[in-house]
Structure formats: C-alpha cells, structure tokens
Amino acid sequence: MIQAIFYKEWIKTRWYLLLATLFMIGITGYSMLRVSRVIAMQGIDHLWVVMVQKDAIFVDLLQYVPLLTGILLAAVQFFPEMQRKCLKLTLHLPYSQKKMILAILAFGLLALAACFATGFIIMGIYLPQHFTGELVRHILLSAVPWFLAGGAGYLFVAWICLEPTWKRRVLNLIIAALICRIYFLAPAPEAYNSFLPVLTLYTLLIASLSWISVVRFKAGKQD
Template sequence: MQALLYKEYIKTRAAYALLAALLWGICIYLSLNVHRIAGIKGAAHLWEVAISRDAIFVQWLKFVPLIAGILAGVAQFVPEMVQKRLKLTLHLPCSCTASAGTMLTYGAAALSAIYAVDFLILNIALGKVFAEEIVSRILMTALPWHLAGVTAYLLTAWVILEPAWKVRVFNMGISALLIRLFFLSDTPEAYNRFIPILAITAAVTASFPFISVDRFKAGRE
C-alpha cells in the first residue's frame, strides 16, 4: 500500500500543487479585498453590508472547489485509463477493493487538506475584520461548496473508471443531478440544517467508483 500511495503522490503532486495554489490564492485575494475595503470605508461599513444585505464577500469561491475536485479526479484517474495502468494496479498482491480504496482515500484526503487550509485562511483573515458570528456565517455558507468538491472528485472517478461509454454518459447525468443538490440556494447558511445530508451524500458517492472498478475487472464494455 505504501508503494501505491507513493505512486499516486508522484503522479498527482504537480496537479495538487497547482490546485492548492489556485484555491489558496483566491482565498488570500478575497481576504485582502475585504481588508482593502475595510481600510477605505471602515470595518463598520462592511459589518452593515454583511448584516443588512446578507453579503458573504467570498462569492467568487463558489464553484472553485467543485472545479478543483473534478480536475483532481481527472489528473489522478485519466492516466490510469489512457495508459492502461489500472489493469496493472488491480493485479497488485492485494484486493481490488483495497487498491481502489487506497487511491480514492489518497485523493480525497489530499483534496480535503487543501480545502481545510481554505477555511483556515478565511477564518484567520476575516476574523481580523468581522465578529465571530459573521465569520461563522461565511464559513458555513462555503462549506457545501467544498463538500461538493469532494463529491465531484468521487463522481469523476466513478465516471472515468467506468469501462463502457454508454454507462459513462449515464453516470455523468446522475453526477450532475447529485452535484446540483449542493447549489440549490444562494442564501447564506441556507444549508446549515442539511449539512449532515450533504455529508452523507458525499460518503455514499465514495462507493460508486468501486462499481466501475468491478465492471472494469469483469471486462464490461
């Protein structure tokens, strides 16, 4: 398993470094923009906007974790299919489930670590301008976006690892519907009560790639 983890690291380190730079760069930019406005108009103005207009100041981040999740899945699993590596991986001296699980765990963990730093940056930077309640509202609003990113990564793996194109198209349709659940409302904190449901949805989709792996091993076309 250590060898497989190292292989995944070598294969994806550049992609994850770029995704981290993109996400963290956007978070830093948005935070600096808030500080710039606070310096010009005062923190009181931002507080008023946040409270009276339900502004969260990080709208630009909305679809970035989703895109990052898709790109992470593409970077990790397209080479497996295009270069015929998956067949070799599945013949390692361990079960197919263990091999696929190791790959998916690595990717989901790496992506989650990047997302965690997003929240750390925003929490520290915005905490210097806003009260804890406002910062919490911003972070809770952004949480479904990041859960969507992890879900998108798992669904991308499901689609790419599927050996039959007709089934891939079907999987894409199901994936689009599932991802849509994370973006049904633009209202801040609209998903607070549904965070557990979204987390369960993400957890359930973790099982989907194993279906594709089983079909691949069985030679389905």
C-alpha cells in the same frame, strides 16, 4: 501496501496538487483583499451593515473553485490510468481490490482536504481581525457546502473515468451533473446548516459508485 498506493498516487498528482493549492491560496487571499478594500473605502461599519441586511459573505469567488479542483484532480489521477490501461495491472497486485480502490480514493479526498484547508486557514486568520466570532462562523459555514461539492465532484469523475464503456460514462456524467447541483440549490448563507451532516455522509457514500465501475471493468464490459 497502503503506503505504497499513497506514494504512487502522490507521484502522479503532486504537481497538480501544488498548483491547486497555490491557486486556492491565491483566490482566497484575493477575496480577503477585496474585503480589505471595501473596509478602506467605506469603513467596517458599512461592511457589517451589508452582511446583516443583504446576507453578503464576501467569499463568493470561491463558490465553484473547490468543485473545479476536485474534478481536475480526479481527471489527473484516473484518466491516464484508463488511457494506458494500467487499471488491470493495479487490480492484479496481491492486495484486496476493494481496499485498493478505497485507498486510492482516500488519497484523493485527503489531498483535497489538505488543499481546501489552506483556504479555511487563511479565512480563519484574516476574518476574526475584522468580524465577530458569529460573523466569521456565518461566512465559514456558508462556504462548507462548496467544499463538499469539491469532494463530490472528485468522486463522481473517478466513477466516470473508471467506467469501461463510453455510453455508460455519458449517463454517469448526466447523473453526476444533476446531483452536484444539489450543493448549490440554496443561495442563502447557512441554508445547509441543518443538512450538513447528512450532506457530508452523502458525499462520502458516492465513493461506492467507483467500485461499480471497477466490477464492470473486471467483467469485461467494453464498447
């Protein structure tokens, strides 16, 4: 059954995922080209000095890209489901409803992880050509909270889309916006290092909110 659920979600989202992955590759590649341009114009020594003295990581263009990617994936995946009132049919399939919702969310998170991995792979291949291992680690760890924000944005929008009443959707949206701000509170590179395990667990726990919306839907809550 899980394979069937994954296949159904893949059919719904495959074109968006292709575009999102291409965009991730493009924006990451462009960031690496900017680094190359600085090196060509001012030299690698200048780049190292800027990194050390000004805490520059040169991938700032990526900051909100994962969040936007996650939000749009959830909208593509869940909004049509609610508009066409397909959720009721899905919940009547001969399978555990809770496992079904978790499988749908797991597909989205895995798809996002695959999309985000392309960005990390590009950075992991390009950056070591110009930076030491410590500086590469510095850049990649500084970017991790942005990618976790993408997962959080996906789970929050899924929660909002599955909610059956508009009043509660507005409330959920406000809560989601405030919580997502946590991922961007500390502008300094590697500021979240000691908090990353907790932040990752916290992000995964957001998935439980979607089940609350499903329970309200099953109870017949509506505007």
